[in-house]
Amino acid sequence: MTDRTDETDDTHRPGDQPEQHRVTDGGVTAAPGREGAIPEEDTNVTEVFPEGNLDLRAGADNCYKCTTCDTSCPVAEVDEEFPGPKFQGPEQWRLKRKEDADIDGSIMSCSNCMRCDSACPSDVPLSQMHNEARGEYVDDQMDALSTEYVRNRILSNYRTSAELASKVPQLANFAMNFGPARWVMEKVLGVTKEREFPEFAEQTFREWWRERGGAHVQSSEKRIAYFHGCYSNYNTPEVAKAMVRVFEHFGYEILVPPQKCSGTPMFANGMLDDARRDAETNVENLASAIADGADVIASCTSCSLSLRQEYPELFDIDGVEDVSDNTFEAVEYLRIYEDLEGELADAELDGQSFGYHGPCHARNQGLHRQAVELFRDVDGVRVEDVGDSCSGISGTYGWKEEKYDTSMKIGEEMFEHMKHAEGEAGMTECPTCAMQMEHGTGYDIYHPLELLEDALVD
Template sequence: MTNETNENDDPTAQPRATDGGSAVEPVDDASAGENSEIVEVFPEGDLDLRAGADDCYKCTTCDISCPVAEVDEEFPGPKFQGPEQWRLKRKEDIDIGDSITSCSNCMRCDSACPSDVPLSQMHNEARGEYVDEQMSVLSREYIRNRILSNYRTSARFASKVPRFANFMMNFGPVRWVMEKTLGVTKEREFPEFAEQTFREWWHDRGGAQVQNADKRVAYFHGCYSNYNTPEVAKAMVRVFEYFDYEVLVPPQQCSGTPMFANGMLTDARRHAVTNVTELAATIDDGADIIASCTSCSLSLRQEYPELFDIDRIEDVAGNTFEALEYLRIHEDLEEALSDAELDGQSFAYHGPCHARNQGLHRQAVELFRDVDDVHVEDVGDSCSGISGTYGWKAEKYKTSMKIGEEMFDHLERAEGDTGMTECPTCAMQMEHGTGYEIRHPLQLIEDALLA
């Protein structure tokens, strides 16, 4: 993604290593000419994405693929937020435009670009600079975004008193106050906190029920599966144990996905250090890393190595898989499901944008299409619109719902009476817009194999 530097060219050179980027390649002054000047895109220590910006030839494919640009005429689109903004930085010291906060971090522009321009990486860096240098830490938006980004912190406290938290978070007057004071929309129903978190369940059951040094996986469950939908995490464990895997559940922090989307890169890096350290240790124990959330797997695989320079970060990225993806690689799932009985269930499947970025948005449909008595219908390639914390912001709520209209329409016309997706926030939007019950593919596999 970034410029590569051959440090052997000049053993005395001191390359300007960046936190997640490569050092800037030294320039030969003689060949450059006496009157030439070295132009630094950003001051020393920041990421230099000049090569990525120069690869953009302004075809606007990214703008056409952007769900925000499609519904918001004032949003300039990913081409401006990425390459254009970085080019302007080379000419003069200008501020990042505040429209960067309207980017939802769906990252569809990455997969759309025919030139492999690191668009989302540019957007993440731009958001980080905007938050650090232009947003007041006392502003309502900063405080709100900091709270939303660090969902794990509030969820940890709420999970201690889940019934009380569930009542208060969905009590009308409380939601009204939150919108007026923090700008968190009152239109959405807050997801319920489980009365027993996944990690509490894991501890109570005595950890792994299968011991197998030859088939070992480390589960990165993420915040939402731990605090809100432990049934998904339990399904993941049971399904992998069915295939004789030893499941490890290492200490972990948030993947950082909501922090990237809100420009809180310092927070994201702090969490990433813990995650990389703990997950790298499981690799040394012979484990691959598995995530049941496609945003979590994308964060570990792509955003970490793009943005941070942490020891063994490439090892973690290279050994991370989405759960269903991993099973399809290593097990004969089709054969295992061939005798499954699922009572004629019909599902309307939505492929998350962050699954699309990993080439995984068709895997659930492909897996279940040949299973007897199961009908899975892909409801199209539209974005759900919620994009994590984006759709929880009062000023973005209408935009998120407008983006989701195509998905809602497809869901309403689908034969399925239950929704299915791998992304927890897409599931929120699907349920919010249609009233569907939403399930994770792992839960369906669990029903098929273990019922």
């Protein structure tokens, strides 16, 4: 991870230079012996940008307005009214601290894809600035009784509604996709009626885990703690089961500690208090597993990014750095610690072809081509990269009625590439990207772990 602490460049300290060549505020060398110079000991330093909840002064100072972040922003590409991540990040941060100014409401149009972080050549913590600004906007400027706030709170806390729905999955699946009900949700809450709600599984992953008796492999040398996330638990337990079977194939003991939402949808909607509440539970239980000799594994790239980057950026929680330093995405971990390519060299699959989309949150971790690289030499399978465009859904973003058209415009390039790719199936590590891929093409979408299970597990 990039070190974003507030460091001072020693070469620019006035005290480190000869008295006659002190550096002035703009980095310009003062003329020696200039008349009227004020002795340093007689000056009072004014704090122009007082520190807020997060000290981002160093990051703001690193921005030299190159606009690389703006050109990489998928929202700015299709929405002319969106000012882009440069304004939402360092410019708004400075404006807010220099004047008594409100956070601009356009911050809620940022999808939190975090591509700006990867694009910035100066390591400006753009997404961290966006998260702080969103949180401040929601806390101080959004009416808690407004439709937008209530809708965003429900979407952010998906785990709560999913837990209730999973008690009666058949009824929930019918009710959530009943045409009149979807129409009412759009009119009352602003949740688009254009999307079909994902089905809830008849049996959650954690129910299956308890039923099978937990781990089938015991090992003091190879141990992982599985952070399955909400979606793999309630909606696609087949992905979580594939993760378990593949890791057990390699001799790992699997722990499934108590956990809550990773916080990704909460960050995107400015619900930082909710995110911190869940983060405290997650960090406590995952740090305990790490102390017991386990590494943390996530099968969703948004979850792994949240644990790795957003937690330590936003929360001062005991153990958060340990969790960050010891968290991995599932396929990434196997590629590091196991001879995965060697195992796959003898595997054969039945003539399957997939269009692979690398999620934005995989890109931020350098993982957006790992599935293509992993399966390119496996007999009987073809995995074709469908380009580097954003899928457009960005978690809860594409579920909002006012953002639906924007999300589909962003996804057009990906849809087009998928339709021209060989085969009629897709692959991605992100569950919401999978929703968008299926929604825009009609293809079935798989996780790389499911293909690994087919190739390696008898």
